[in-house]
Amino acid sequence: MAAPSRELILYAYWRSSASYRVRLALAAKKLPFRTVPVNIVTGENREEAHVARSPTSYVPSLVIDGVAYSESIALLELLDELYPDPPLYPRDPFARARVRALVEIVNAGIQPLQNLAVVRHLSEDEAVRGAWTKHWIVRGLGAFDRAVAANHAAGARGDYSYGSSLTAADLVLIPQLYAARRFQIDLGAFPHVKRAGETALAYPGLDAAAPEKQPDALPPG
Amino acid sequence: MAAPSRELILYAYWRSSASYRVRLALAAKKLPFRTVPVNIVTGENREEAHVARSPTSYVPSLVIDGVAYSESIALLELLDELYPDPPLYPRDPFARARVRALVEIVNAGIQPLQNLAVVRHLSEDEAVRGAWTKHWIVRGLGAFDRAVAANHAAGARGDYSYGSSLTAADLVLIPQLYAARRFQIDLGAFPHVKRAGETALAYPGLDAAAPEKQPDALPPG
Numbered sequence: 001m002a003a004p005s006r007e008l009i010l011y012a013y014w015r016s017s018a019s020y021r022v023r024l025a026l027a028a029k030k031l032p033f034r035t036v037p038v039n040i041v042t043g044e045n046r047e048e049a050h051v052a053r054s055p056t057s058y059v060p061s062l063v064i065d066g067v068a069y070s071e072s073i074a075l076l077e078l079l080d081e082l083y084p085d086p087p088l089y090p091r092d093p094f095a096r097a098r099v100r101a102l103v104e105i106v107n108a109g110i111q112p113l114q115n116l117a118v119v120r121h122l123s124e125d126e127a128v129r130g131a132w133t134k135h136w137i138v139r140g141l142g143a144f145d146r147a148v149a150a151n152h153a154a155g156a157r158g159d160y161s162y163g164s165s166l167t168a169a170d171l172v173l174i175p176q177l178y179a180a181r182r183f184q185i186d187l188g189a190f191p192h193v194k195r196a197g198e199t200a201l202a203y204p205g206l207d208a209a210a211p212e213k214q215p216d217a218l219p220p221g
Numbered sequence: 222m223a224a225p226s227r228e229l230i231l232y233a234y235w236r237s238s239a240s241y242r243v244r245l246a247l248a249a250k251k252l253p254f255r256t257v258p259v260n261i262v263t264g265e266n267r268e269e270a271h272v273a274r275s276p277t278s279y280v281p282s283l284v285i286d287g288v289a290y291s292e293s294i295a296l297l298e299l300l301d302e303l304y305p306d307p308p309l310y311p312r313d314p315f316a317r318a319r320v321r322a323l324v325e326i327v328n329a330g331i332q333p334l335q336n337l338a339v340v341r342h343l344s345e346d347e348a349v350r351g352a353w354t355k356h357w358i359v360r361g362l363g364a365f366d367r368a369v370a371a372n373h374a375a376g377a378r379g380d381y382s383y384g385s386s387l388t389a390a391d392l393v394l395i396p397q398l399y400a401a402r403r404f405q406i407d408l409g410a411f412p413h414v415k416r417a418g419e420t421a422l423a424y425p426g427l428d429a430a431a432p433e434k435q436p437d438a439l440p441p442g
Binding site: 051052055056057058067069070071072073074075077078081082093094096097098100101103104105107108109111112113118121122132135136139140143144146147150154 | 272273276277278279288290291292293294295296298299302303314315317318319321322324325326328329330332333334339342343353356357360361364365367368371375
């Protein structure tokens with residue numbers, strides 16, 4: 001069955017984790033969309049036009065046929081309900097709970113603490129910001145690794161974050177590992193995270209969602 | 222149709238927001254469960270037995286017929302899938318996205334920043350911790366208020382957080398307002414939040430979930 005054709009516009013910032021999650025979902029589902037960059041470094045996101053799309057002022061916002069929706073995890077769930085192929089959540093409710101728990105380990109346990117608005121409020125000192133961010137990424141990836149190990153022990157084996165197919169857990173892990181690289185975090189202590197991240201990144205078509213391929217990407221360095 | 226009978230054990234701390242959310246869902250659905258207190262102030266949550274139930278070491282964990290599940294939002298969604306009455310999420314996917322966005326404004330936008338582990342890592346100074354926590358609660362409740370106003374403008378009217386019935390958005394708002402009271406935050410600037418919180422708290426049976434009614438609650442003061 002062909003998916004209904006809707007106009008999709010993503011208001012996003014190239015290096016934002018939450019924006020990257022939604023791009024990955026759109027890429028996995030092969031959905032055409034247009035990107036409108038919102039510069040969170042210069043504060044464009046705090047302007048009235050963006051706050052009308054996203055009440056927190058954060059990116060991303062996905063505008064579907066002219067109506068704005070926000071919060072990346074709500075968007076992953078919505079895209080999965082509107083476009084079920086390929087599924088981002090397993091059918092079994094208990095397996096869905098495992099995937100959602102992995103999602104939340106990143107979404108509530110790491111990302112809010114590395115958010116630009118949060119580190120800016122924390123300190124003006126780059127070294128303080130960096131140490132803080134690293135601390136929460138390392139703590140959170142440790143939890144993610146333990147959760148994957150526990151799921152394996154319970155029988156949900158496979159090389160992705162949960163089992164043997166791509167799920168929403170992978171779509172939040174990939175951007176988190178992109179952030180971990182920026183902070184030079186060694187993944188040696190997190191073998192399940194490392195394997196899942198590599199497996200997910202190799203999923204066909206996801207490279208189009210990479211930060212450096214976005215229209216507002218800055219050159220490296 | 223009678224819901225299947227499962228043994229439910231909630232590992233929780235009385236004053237934890239995330240624990241309170243899950244108690245509210247259990248109360249709304251009239252599900253019998255047993256509470257096992259986990260003291261996050263003394264660090265009982267970081268012991269091996271609890272980490273096996275919750276990979277982040279955070280509370281709560283819900284043990285269903287002997288199997289542990291964690292992350293409060295994953296638990297709300299799971300309970301709603303296992304016990305659909307009363308529903309915590311609307312049927313329409315776009316309305317579900319609105320409820321999930323409200324949930325995330327609290328779950329990702331406020332709670333991680335007021336988390337005990339986070340404020341302890343931030344500073345040893347109670348005044349610094351308090352100012353930090355207040356900042357993020359005020360910012361987040363402002364976003365929640367704007368989101369409710371936008372939903373009203375789009376036609377989803379009613380006195381709850383979303384529309385005219387209890388949803389998961391209310392179950393995260395109630396604990397957030399409990400925390401806001403602890404930090405003496407004036408809700409005058411957030412009329413939609415205030416009304417939704419009062420409406421939700423009056424929902425039959427939810428008072429049993431209140432922090433001060435839990436077995437590990439400390440006396441006031």
